[in-house]
Amino acid sequence: MSDGDIRIHVNGQAVMVSAADTDMSLADYLHERLDLTGTKVGCGIGVCRACTVGTRYRPDALMEKTLACTTTVSALANQHVYTVESLAHGHRLSPLQQSFLENFAFQCGYCTPGFLMAATAMLDHLKEYRASVDQLDTIIDTWVGGNLCRCTGYVKYREAIFKVAQAQIKGGA
Numbered sequence: 001m002s003d004g005d006i007r008i009h010v011n012g013q014a015v016m017v018s019a020a021d022t023d024m025s026l027a028d029y030l031h032e033r034l035d036l037t038g039t040k041v042g043c044g045i046g047v048c049r050a051c052t053v054g055t056r057y058r059p060d061a062l063m064e065k066t067l068a069c070t071t072t073v074s075a076l077a078n079q080h081v082y083t084v085e086s087l088a089h090g091h092r093l094s095p096l097q098q099s100f101l102e103n104f105a106f107q108c109g110y111c112t113p114g115f116l117m118a119a120t121a122m123l124d125h126l127k128e129y130r131a132s133v134d135q136l137d138t139i140i141d142t143w144v145g146g147n148l149c150r151c152t153g154y155v156k157y158r159e160a161i162f163k164v165a166q167a168q169i170k171g172g173a
């Protein structure tokens with residue numbers, strides 16, 4: 001490791017970032033250096049949230065949502081990044097991905113990774129805070145309400161997320 005190099009963790013793997021790359025946006029770094037192209041860039045200026053990824057400052061912390069287009073790699077030194085590629089295990093989709101499929105939540109799919117990662121972070125927080133089903137609409141608004149979808153699939157996204165969150169609350173997970 002040379003002067004200025006940093007370490008981040010991406011989907012559970014340690015990644016050494018050379019000093020020359022630390023000012024790259026996380027989105028560019030994921031695409032160009034790690035070949036992880038699931039994170040999509042729409043506006044590139046922090047508005048549409050298509051580029052949302054999950055982050056944790058340590059592995060056992062709750063997942064937060066982070067915009068990969070406006071966050072430099074250096075801002076995530078020693079932190080843990082989770083992209084849409086982290087959700088499925090082999091061919092087994094995560095419950096959220098499965099719900100998106102079953103509820104026809106996406107159309108072109110470009111915004112879908114951002115919705116998935118924002119909702120994944122939301123579900124992580126729900127485990128900790130034990131919200132009631134009555135609060136779910138407000139909680140979904142808080143976590144996912146700012147994500148934009150040019151195909152206007154908002155109702156279906158909400159339904160898909162609501163069902164998984166409801167099952168998680170009722171199951172006490």
Ligand code: FES
Nearest residue numbers: 042044047049069
């Ligand atoms: S690409 Fe639009 S907020 Fe990042």
Ligand code: FES
Nearest residue numbers: 107109149150151
């Ligand atoms: S499904 Fe096309 S932009 Fe959202």
